[in-house]
Structures are given as structure tokens and as C-alpha cells.
Amino acid sequence: LNAAPGRAPRQHVRFLPAPAADGGGAVELVAARVPVLADHPLVRGPRFRRLKIGAGHRLDVKASGVFVLGIGHGNKLLTDLYNCHLTKVYTVGGLFGKATDDFSDTGKLIEKTTFDHITREKLERILAVIQGTNQKALLMYSNIDMKTQEAYELAVKGLIRPMEKSPPIITAVRCLQFALPEFQLEIHCLHETQQYLRKIVHEIGLELKSSAVCTQVRRIRDGVFTLDDALPRTQWNLQSIQEAIQNCQLKVETELEKTLG
Amino acid sequence: AAMAGAQRAAGVARPLLCRGLGVAAGPPSTRQLREAEEAAPVFQYASKATRRKDRVFVWGFSYSGALGVPSFVRPDVGWKKPRRIQPTPYRLETEEKISSAACGYGFTLLASNTTDITKVWGMGLNKDSQLGFQRSRRDQTKGYEYVLEPSPIPLPLEKPQQTRVLQVSCGRAHSLVLTDSEGVFTMGNNSYGQCGRKVVEDEIYSESHLIHQLKEFDSRVVQVVCGQDHSLFRTKKGAVYACGWGADGQTGLGHYNITSVPTKLHGDIAGVNIIQVSSYGDCCLAVSDEGDVFGWGNSEYLQLASVTETTQVNVPRHLPFKIGKVKEAACGGTGNIVLTEEGNVFVWGYGILGKGPNLIETAVPEMIPPSLFGRSDFSPDIRVAHVRCGLSQFAALTNRGELFVWGKNLRGCLGTGRMEDQYFPWRVTVPGEVVDVACGVDHMVSMVKSFT
Numbered sequence: 001l002n003a004a005p006g007r008a009p010r011q012h013v014r015f016l017p018a019p020a021a022d023g024g025g026a027v028e029l030v031a032a033r034v035p036v037l038a039d040h041p042l043v044r045g046p047r048f049r050r051l052k053i054g055a056g057h058r059l060d061v062k063a064s065g066v067f068v069l070g071i072g073h074g075n076k077l078l079t080d081l082y083n084c085h086l087t088k089v090y091t092v093g094g095l096f097g098k099a100t101d102d103f104s105d106t107g108k109l110i111e112k113t114t115f116d117h118i119t120r121e122k123l124e125r126i127l128a129v130i131q132g133t134n135q136k137a138l139l140m141y142s143n144i145d146m147k148t149q150e151a152y153e154l155a156v157k158g159l160i161r162p163m164e165k166s167p168p169i170i171t172a173v174r175c176l177q178f179a180l181p182e183f184q185l186e187i188h189c190l191h192e193t194q195q196y197l198r199k200i201v202h203e204i205g206l207e208l209k210s211s212a213v214c215t216q217v218r219r220i221r222d223g224v225f226t227l228d229d230a231l232p233r234t235q236w237n238l239q240s241i242q243e244a245i246q247n248c249q250l251k252v253e254t255e256l257e258k259t260l261g
Numbered sequence: 262a263a264m265a266g267a268q269r270a271a272g273v274a275r276p277l278l279c280r281g282l283g284v285a286a287g288p289p290s291t292r293q294l295r296e297a298e299e300a301a302p303v304f305q306y307a308s309k310a311t312r313r314k315d316r317v318f319v320w321g322f323s324y325s326g327a328l329g330v331p332s333f334v335r336p337d338v339g340w341k342k343p344r345r346i347q348p349t350p351y352r353l354e355t356e357e358k359i360s361s362a363a364c365g366y367g368f369t370l371l372a373s374n375t376t377d378i379t380k381v382w383g384m385g386l387n388k389d390s391q392l393g394f395q396r397s398r399r400d401q402t403k404g405y406e407y408v409l410e411p412s413p414i415p416l417p418l419e420k421p422q423q424t425r426v427l428q429v430s431c432g433r434a435h436s437l438v439l440t441d442s443e444g445v446f447t448m449g450n451n452s453y454g455q456c457g458r459k460v461v462e463d464e465i466y467s468e469s470h471l472i473h474q475l476k477e478f479d480s481r482v483v484q485v486v487c488g489q490d491h492s493l494f495r496t497k498k499g500a501v502y503a504c505g506w507g508a509d510g511q512t513g514l515g516h517y518n519i520t521s522v523p524t525k526l527h528g529d530i531a532g533v534n535i536i537q538v539s540s541y542g543d544c545c546l547a548v549s550d551e552g553d554v555f556g557w558g559n560s561e562y563l564q565l566a567s568v569t570e571t572t573q574v575n576v577p578r579h580l581p582f583k584i585g586k587v588k589e590a591a592c593g594g595t596g597n598i599v600l601t602e603e604g605n606v607f608v609w610g611y612g613i614l615g616k617g618p619n620l621i622e623t624a625v626p627e628m629i630p631p632s633l634f635g636r637s638d639f640s641p642d643i644r645v646a647h648v649r650c651g652l653s654q655f656a657a658l659t660n661r662g663e664l665f666v667w668g669k670n671l672r673g674c675l676g677t678g679r680m681e682d683q684y685f686p687w688r689v690t691v692p693g694e695v696v697d698v699a700c701g702v703d704h705m706v707s708m709v710k711s712f713t
Binding site for chain 2: 097098109111112113114116117122125126128129131132133135136139146147148149151152153155156157158172174188207208209210
């Protein structure tokens with residue numbers, strides 16, 4: 001980063017002595033723009049010695065996916081994005097038949113159960129109920145008075161969202177794949193942790209009178225950042241990072257303006 | 262000396278009792294974990310043959326005994342306090358699968374279509390014998406005025422082990438029971454002829470054993486509906502009969518007097534095949550097989566204002582709404598609701614109609630946006646399957662088994678857990694898929710199938 005061409009040094013006007021046009025020993029003062037010596041790279045040293053990097057929403061060790069980082073001024077944008085309370089989308093993979101103590105497949109086994117009675121229809125019914133109760137929680141934590149016309153209008157458009165701290169809320173769930181004993185869900189949520197999603201998988205198993213563990217948690221969208229914007233391991237170099245920052249700038253600005261006004 | 266030796270050995274980090282009795286455990290290796298997992302016993306909680314169970318949930322005002330849980334009114338344990346209102350759904354244990362339920366004004370009827378002897382249970386207010394005669398256990402000559410738990414109603418059936426009860430309906434102080442082969446049984450208050458028998462002057466209705474049977478209709482009765490003080494019968498041929506109080510024209514017979522014998526309605530529904538009738542207060546709606554809506558009765562709250570200015574309409578009138586083919590209609594005390602074939606819900610009338618606090622009254626049906634029932638880009642195929650009305654509440658059931666309620670929250674009857682009125686459709690959290698719901702004045706009963 002320091003090798004890249006930096007800012008051009010500041011220029012200022014100085015009156016420099018220069019030999020007069022008519023020769024002889026007389027010295028005249030001529031105004032000239034010269035670079036400020038204090039800006040010279042040898043005086044100043046490398047432009048960047050430390051970078052302030054901040055992280056967006058947490059992603060724990062066993063999960064994977066989109067992880068937003070902010071550099072320098074981006075940290076302030078990160079706080080603003082946090083206050084927007086946008087939803088995140090995860091693909092969660094689960095496995096029926098086991099129950100472990102930390103709800104993932106690497107934990108200590110607590111119980112094994114049968115699961116051949118589970119059908120996709122039953123799973124979808126449970127998911128519909130989860131969505132329903134979370135919808136209610138969404139309306140309740142958004143702190144809007146339910147008796148106003150404005151609350152009704154926001155509810156019709158589906159724009160009611162909690163704008164402050166709230167317990168984890170799932171705004172939408174959908175079953176993407178179902179092949180006993182494995183299944184995959186797409187979950188849209190707010191204010192959650194990955195361990196909460198694993199707990200949800202465990203509770204789905206319990207509701208279906210069996211047990212389930214979570215095999216995979218992958219964040220595919222965090223607010224405005226999707227998998228397409230995210231850089232894979234092979235692209236963790238300066239060029240790609242700079243391009244990515246530029247591509248996302250417009251999106252972030254429009255989103256912040258829309259939500260925070 | 263031996264102890265000192267052992268302690269020294271411990272200082273050298275060797276197991277204390279090293280006499281070849283065993284190796285220290287240490288963290289289990291992957292192979293050991295896998296073997297332990299495979300050797301673990303498998304539990305079975307449900308199998309492919311497990312059937313979904315049918316349950317009944319009740320909520321609302323409980324002091325009249327209408328919820329059927331005696332411990333709400335008379336606590337069985339000393340430290341429990343009487344529960345006046347049950348704000349969220351509470352499971353009611355029933356012996357049989359309940360196929361039909363109806364909520365009246367402070368009482369409830371539950372019916373099962375079994376061929377056992379006991380087919381109908383009632384609970385709640387029984388001051389007019391709307392639940393039949395419930396013999397008191399303390400005094401064999403007297404009856405109960407309040408029935409606190411579902412008690413069987415003895416119907417005078419000719420073939421009790423063959424007849425099935427299809428449907429029940431409750432009004433203010435009377436109830437109707439529809440059977441498949443023995444006509445309609447009516448009980449309760451008859452001061453306006455709503456039970457279909459001649460009005461007897463100064464008749465005492467409480468502790469009465471009288472249950473009247475009605476059989477003279479043009480064809481088999483397939484639906485019975487109770488209004489506040491009148492009764493409507495719909496027959497298989499598509500005709501509608503009415504009896505009871507008519508001062509608001511709710512009997513639809515062309516006059517404002519009481520009728521004590523079920524009489525056929527004419528007017529705009531003569532010759533029309535009616536597939537559904539509905540009433541709860543003093544206004545009545547009927548839906549024909551072609552999707553037209555007909556109304557008669559009280560119109561003080563603009564329920565029929567689209568066709569007439571009069572506030573009492575005593576002849577069925579066609580309501581020319583351009584909202585599509587209507588599948589189901591329900592009448593409340595002051596507001597009406599219809600469901601169209603596409604799954605859209607329209608409301609009109611007066612009161613909390615479900616479109617926010619600004620819409621108080623309208624004479625023309627207004628649609629409730631489907632996004633309030635959960636339809637979105639994520640789940641585009643959610644449709645409303647049924648609509649029901651209480652006196653000042655509305656209920657809608659979706660095809661996913663979710664129950665939405667809105668309206669005046671009288672004594673917690675909405676079941677939302679809050680005591681405030683609800684101005685737009687709100688989900689009721691019921692642990693199961695709601696199959697049917699019956700709305701009353703201040704309580705509701707729902708029939709639910711468990712998830713798995």
C-alpha cells in the first residue's frame with residue numbers, strides 16, 4: 001500500500017533568490033511554486049503505518065460466509081449500518097437423528113432418535129409457525145403503537161422493524177433442500193448469533209419429535225453485502241480490496257440514506 | 262512410610278495406584294468417539310404411523326364457565342386465584358374429537374360426529390336451559406345455572422347409536438343442534454319463537470327439560486345458524502327458513518313480527534341455490550352458488566346501505582358488490598366480512614374493520630391487504646381459507662393453518678395476550694394448525710390439529 005503512488009506533495013509559493021536577468025551580482029526575489037519540504041517522502045516516512053480496521057457483525061469460528069470489514073473512515077459507516085438494522089441471510093444445514101450439547105455435529109452426543117417419520121410437509125408446517133411467532137415478535141419489539149394508522153400502513157408494506165436492541169428475530173425461513181437425514185434452510189434474521197441459529201435447528205428437531213444438529217452455518221448476505229461482493233481467500237490482495245471498496249460505496253450510501261434519512 | 266512413598270511417586274507424575282489396574286483416561290480419540298456414538302441407543306418418539314392429534318383451545322372471558330375449565334372459576338387448589346380472563350389459547354381436554362363448536366352469549370356448545378350416545382357437550386350460562394337440563398348433583402330436582410365444564414346434553418334421539426350430529430349453533434339464549442337424519446333440535450329461550458315452537462306466555466325457561474325437534478322442511482337441513490334472537494335454517498335444495506324475532510327484519514319474511522314456526526324466505530333469494538347463510542347479531546347474509554351475496558335484517562350500521570337507505574330490511578336483497586365471486590360470508594354485530602374465491606377478504610359496516618383506526622365505517626366492501634395475512638414475495642401462495650365473525654371481532658384462517666383476529670378485544674376474547682383492541686389482523690399463537698374457529702361475544706373456541 002505504501003509502494004503505491006501517494007498524494008502529490010503540497011505546493012506553496014516561496015520567494016526564492018534567483019540571479020537577476022541583467023547579470024551582475026544583484027539578487028532578485030522571484031516567486032515560484034515549490035513543493036513543501038515537510039511533505040517530502042524522505043522527511044515524512046511511509047504514508048500508512050497502521051490501518052484502523054473494524055469488523056461488522058460477528059461470525060463465529062464454526063460458521064462461514066460474508067464478513068464485513070471497515071477500513072479507516074469505513075468504521076464510521078459500519079456504526080451507521082449497524083443502526084440501520086438490516087436483515088442477514090444464512091443458509092443453515094441440519095442433520096436429523098442426533099442431539100448434541102452445543103447443537104452442532106462436533107459436540108458431545110446426548111441422544112439419538114429415529115427420524116423416518118419426518119416429511120417435508122411437517123417441516124414446512126413448523127417453519128410456518130416459527131415465522132408466525134417471529135412476525136409477532138417483530139411487531140412487538142418495533143415499539144410502534146399498534147393503534148395508530150401509521151402502524152397499520154407500515155404493517156401492510158411489511159416495513160415494521162425493531163430499530164433498537166432486541167432479542168434475535170427471524171423474519172423469514174424457507175426450506176431449500178430436504179433429503180433425509182439432511183436438510184437445508186434459508187433464514188433471514190435480525191440481531192442474531194450463529195449459536196442461536198444452531199439452537200433453532202435443535203428446536204426444530206424437538207418439535208418434529210426427533211432431534212437435529214446443525215452442520216453448517218453460512219452467511220450469504222449481510223445487509224447490502226452479498227456473496228458476489230465478498231472476496232474469497234484467493235483474492236485477499238490490495239487490488240481486489242480496493243476494487244471491492246469502490247464497488248460497494250454507492251450501495252452503502254444509498255442504503256444509509258434510505259434508512260437513516 | 263507407604264504413604265510417603267505414594268506421595269513421592271505422585272510428585273514424579275505417575276498415577277498414584279499404579280498397580281496395573283488401568284490406564285489414565287485422557288481425552289477420547291476420534292475412533293473412541295465414533296464407536297461410542299454408534300453404540301448409543303436410539304430413541305423413538307414418533308413413527309410413521311403416528312397420527313396428528315386433534316385438540317381444542319379456548320380463550321376469553323371465563324367467569325361464566327364458557328371456557329369449560331372449572332379451575333378458572335372455582336380453583337381446585339388453595340393458592341390458585343380465580344382467573345377471570347384467559348388472554349391466550351388454553352388447551353381444553355375433551356374425550357372425543359370435536360368436529361363442530363359454537364359460541365353463544367356466555368356459553369359454548371361442542372359437538373362430535375360420533376355414533377356414541379353422548380354427542381354434544383355444553384358449558385357456560387344455562388339460565389334459559391340453552392344447554393338442556395343439567396341435573397344438579399347436590400339437589401336432584403334442580404338444575405345448574407352455570408355449567409363449568411363440558412357436560413353432555415341429553416338429546417331425545419330415536420336412534421342414538423346411528424344418528425350423527427353435524428353442526429351446532431348458539432345465539433343469545435338458545436341453541437340449535439343439527440343431525441343428519443333426525444332434523445334439528447332446539448333448546449333454550451323461546452320468548453320470540455326462536456326455538457321454532459309456539460310461544461307460551463310466562464313460560465319459565467330455566468331448568469326446563471324441553472328440547473324441541475324440527476323436521477318439516479322442504480328437504481334435509483344442512484346448515485343451522487343462530488342470530489341474537491332468531492334462527493336460520495338452510496336446506497339441501499338451497500332454500501332458507503327462519504323463525505324468531507323480526508323487529509329488525511332479520512327473519513326476512515316481509516314483516517316485523519315474531520315467527521314461531523320456521524318459514525321459507527322469498528324476496529331476492531327465491532329460486533336461488535344458497536350455499537351458505539350467516540348471522541350473529543341482527544343482520545343476516547347469504548351466499549349463492551354463483552357467488553352473489555344477499556342480505557337482510559338490521560342495517561343501522563350501513564351493512565345494507567349499498568342497496569337501501571332504510572335501517573331495517575325485512576326481505577332478502579341482492580347486494581351488488583363488484584368484488585368477484587364470493588365463497589363465504591360472516592356477519593357480526595355491526596360489521597360484515599366476505600371471502601372471495603381468489604382468497605381476498607372484504608369488510609364493511611361499522612366498528613373496528615381491520616384497516617387501521619381511520620376506517621370506522623363503510624357501506625361498500627373494502628379489501629384487507631393480503632400482506633397482513635402473511636403473503637409476501639417469500640410466501641406468495643398464502644390464502645385466507647375461512648372467515649368467521651363474533652359480535653365485534655373478526656377471525657380469518659389461512660390455508661397454512663394460521664389464525665388472524667382483529668376487532669374489539671372484549672375481555673380478552675381476541676386471544677392475543679394483550680387487552681387492547683386490535684385494528685389490523687394479528688396472528689394468534691396456537692401450538693398447532695388451526696382447522697376451525699368459533700367466535701362468541703367475549704370468548705372463542707378453536708379446533709386445532711397438532712403439528713406432527
